[in-house]
Amino acid sequence: MKRRRLFSLMAGCLLLSGCRYQNAEPSPMPESGQYAVQDRFTQMKANTRTVPIQDLYLPAQNSKQRAGKVTHVMVHFISNAAEKPQNPYDLNDVYQLFVKTKVSAHYMIGRNGEIYRLVSEDRVAYHAGQGNLPGFPEYRNHLNEHSIGIELLAIGTSDEMQSMMPLAKYGTIAQTNIGFTDAQYRSLNRLLNAILSRHPAIQRDRKHIVGHNEYAPGRKKDPGKLFDWSRVQVSPAAGGIHTVQKGESLWLIARKYGTSVQSLAKWNRIDPNVDLYVGQQLKIP
């Protein structure tokens, strides 16, 4: 991608909208130059056939080698809204925010569901910073070492954004740029499936798949009130089987698991136009 844009001195005091990483841990230079990713990437590709991922690696100084076990996933939002409220999702701008502030996440999901890999999973990304997760006192201020960070390109409520931008500026943001998109939930679920298949210590529940605001409630608002956790596949049926609940449609179930009605119908050899019944068991592709 192009990265030729010159940034004004303003960039030095840019606020990451949602993730203001000023308290993120220091970022020691782990090694000189770029780290070798090719072998790992080739292997990863084989494991994530259904999750197309575009490599958009950050410089090596935005991460460090990982030693600890990966047990958690943390969800964030980020944008360049503080600088450009009317064009908050320019990929180059957001990439440069990471570079300038020497912070990072492993993945970023765009508005259309496109997934970018910023840091290899076997390296520590600087996304969680200082904080404390209920139930995991040993991770106090050290969750980066044990987690994978996923940034969604999104903007929260005016309340959540007020520390980053005045209300008048927030008011210029297009409504369609606020909150999260269907495509993002779909991609997030697919990405989670792939991540969890590689890290069995990440249990598929809300204790292990968390939001930044749950780890650092005093200083972080993301992913915030507009993020619908019920659309994240955090407690799916064991063994890839979903038992139909009252009020559920094929469409709702497909959305929950990040798949399509057509795919669900095909896998289960059912007519997508026929109503489901409570207790019916569906295989999840």
Ligand SMILES: [Zn+2]
């Ligand atoms: Zn965050």
